[in-house]
Amino acid sequence: xxxxxxxxxxxxxxxxxxxxxxxxxxxxxxxxxxxxxxxxxxxxxxxxxxxxxxxxxxxxxxxxxxxxxxxxxxxxxxxxxxxxxxxxxxxxxxxxxxxxxxxxxxxxxxxxxxxxxxxxxxxxxxx
Amino acid sequence: xxxxxxxxxxxxxxxxxxxxxxxxxxxxxxxxxxxxxxxxxxxxxxxxxxxxxxxxxxxxxxxxxxxxxxxxxxxxxxxxxxxxxxxxxxxxxxxxxxxxxxxxxxxxxxxxxxxxxxxxxxxxxxxxxxxxxxxxxxxxxxxxxxxxxxxxxxxxxxxxxxxxxxxxxxxxxxxxxxxxxxxxxxxxxxxxxxxxxxxxxxxxxxxxxxxxxxxxxxxxxxxxxxxxxxxxxxxxxxxxxxxxxxxxxxxxxxxxxxxxxxxxxxxxxxxxxxxxxxxxxxxxxxxxxxxxxxxxxxxxxxxxxxxxxxxxxxxxxxxxxxxxxxxxxxxxxxxxxxxxxxxxxxxxxxxxxxxxxxxxxxxxxxxxx
Numbered sequence: 001x002x003x004x005x006x007x008x009x010x011x012x013x014x015x016x017x018x019x020x021x022x023x024x025x026x027x028x029x030x031x032x033x034x035x036x037x038x039x040x041x042x043x044x045x046x047x048x049x050x051x052x053x054x055x056x057x058x059x060x061x062x063x064x065x066x067x068x069x070x071x072x073x074x075x076x077x078x079x080x081x082x083x084x085x086x087x088x089x090x091x092x093x094x095x096x097x098x099x100x101x102x103x104x105x106x107x108x109x110x111x112x113x114x115x116x117x118x119x120x121x122x123x124x125x126x127x
Numbered sequence: 128x129x130x131x132x133x134x135x136x137x138x139x140x141x142x143x144x145x146x147x148x149x150x151x152x153x154x155x156x157x158x159x160x161x162x163x164x165x166x167x168x169x170x171x172x173x174x175x176x177x178x179x180x181x182x183x184x185x186x187x188x189x190x191x192x193x194x195x196x197x198x199x200x201x202x203x204x205x206x207x208x209x210x211x212x213x214x215x216x217x218x219x220x221x222x223x224x225x226x227x228x229x230x231x232x233x234x235x236x237x238x239x240x241x242x243x244x245x246x247x248x249x250x251x252x253x254x255x256x257x258x259x260x261x262x263x264x265x266x267x268x269x270x271x272x273x274x275x276x277x278x279x280x281x282x283x284x285x286x287x288x289x290x291x292x293x294x295x296x297x298x299x300x301x302x303x304x305x306x307x308x309x310x311x312x313x314x315x316x317x318x319x320x321x322x323x324x325x326x327x328x329x330x331x332x333x334x335x336x337x338x339x340x341x342x343x344x345x346x347x348x349x350x351x352x353x354x355x356x357x358x359x360x361x362x363x364x365x366x367x368x369x370x371x372x373x374x375x376x377x378x379x380x381x382x383x384x385x386x387x388x389x390x391x392x393x394x395x396x397x398x399x400x401x402x403x404x405x406x407x408x409x410x411x412x413x414x415x416x417x418x419x420x421x422x423x424x425x426x427x428x429x430x431x432x433x434x435x436x437x438x439x440x441x442x443x444x445x446x447x448x449x450x451x452x453x454x455x456x457x458x459x460x461x462x463x464x465x466x467x468x469x470x471x472x473x474x475x476x477x478x479x480x481x482x483x484x485x486x487x488x489x490x491x492x493x494x495x496x
Contacts, residue, residue, distance in 0.1 A: 035143075037143075037154075037155060037158070037159050037365070038158060038159065038160050040432070041430055041432065056482075059482060061431070061432050061454070062159075062454075063160060063365070063369060063432075063453060063454040063456060064154065064155075064159060064365050064368075064453075066432065066434065068482075
């Protein structure tokens with residue numbers, strides 16, 4: 001069974017969002033990394049770029065497949081996880097921890113509340 | 128979705144499944160990379176029961192294959208096999224198959240899962256002038272492939288009565304050991320006799336064997352192998368694909384697509400062009416003269432993976448598409464094959480469009496390892 005953390009919000013595209021004061025951390029879920037298999041490359045946006053909700057902000061590549069990363073809410077990138085870019089296996093090993101992808105500042109913090117709850121995400125992946 | 132008789136066993140072994148041509152097949156068990164590397168240095172077992180088996184039998188079976196198959200079958204000794212193509216009149220590949228000569232009278236074909244019906248139909252359509260029977264045995268046979276440098280060691284110990292050590296590559300024979308122990312239990316015997324076949328063939332580039340086993344006893348055979356050969360690990364279709372790409376082997380549907388002929392993929396050695404006539408020959412000769420495409424191997428310079436369908440550019444001009452691409456678990460780099468305009472320049476880098484960006488790749492010879 002894939003792990004779903006209670007203190008996070010989720011998207012239908014299998015990203016998670018952690019609200020930490022004024023900033024938010026974004027990554028892919030345990031379910032997503034497990035479906036992809038060993039991740040070998042990671043493409044992330046540059047710091048400072050503005051992202052529009054639902055647009056792609058990068059991609060994760062495993063041997064077998066590639067998966068686009070979708071922006072959960074309108075935001076600006078303030079940090080990217082360069083360690084994970086150099087060692088993408090971190091995403092497999094620790095999708096909710098060291099394998100985070102980007103740190104952003106949301107244009108409207110209220111958008112966070114519209115994301116999926118852990119319960120909604122759980123029913124989504126069990127469909 | 129269709130499942131093989133090993134489906135429940137795969138579930139217990141922790142398989143992650145994928146839909147392949149309507150079959151629910153294992154993509155990997157623990158890890159695609161581990162399975163890949165284990166096959167390269169030791170051995171693994173693949174469930175390839177989705178593949179089809181067709182037998183051509185009758186007085187004219189050899190003449191029939193001479194008319195329909197691109198490679199030369201006459202002169203092929205009993206028990207030996209040849210790889211080649213069934214092409215239509217346009218030279219387009221209906222399927223790439225291995226033809227095993229069982230006894231000069233019966234020929235056993237291993238065909239791709241997605242093409243079983245079209246091959247059967249096409250063969251039947253061409254039987255008019257020949258005294259042959261085309262028997263589709265795909266529902267009767269399951270198939271497992273044991274691949275890797277150590278597979279001979281394990282299987283010759285497991286099947287001592289079959290003298291596998293003396294078996295040359297690209298041959299087929301009856302697996303005596305299974306016949307002796309399991310024939311009595313078969314509820315529905317093989318339409319062509321209780322012959323469980325073993326071939327020294329495969330799709331990984333390593334030494335190995337393919338076992339054609341009645342579905343009814345496939346899980347008994349599979350579990351017997353896994354229980355008695357601790358170093359043979361279950362492998363999924365994921366590593367089967369990366370292993371074949373590292374060797375530069377074509378996959379029908381990725382390579383060998385409509386609008387092309389086998390000669391477009393450097394596969395001329397499997398086309399017996401000296402033969403007076405076979406279906407598709409004229410179209411293939413025209414295509415060779417036209418020399419439209421080059422089939423090349425490439426290795427990514429940038430850290431990226433080019434996959435099937437991606438566009439390839441040179442000097443900002445679109446010159447072709449990737450046919451198969453992956454991350455090579457052995458080289459730890461993106462590799463692939465591509466069909467490009469024959470006027471391309473082999474000493475200049477290629478630019479492959481990966482999502483929104485162009486990534487550099489260089490042409491290399493395959494096999495890649």
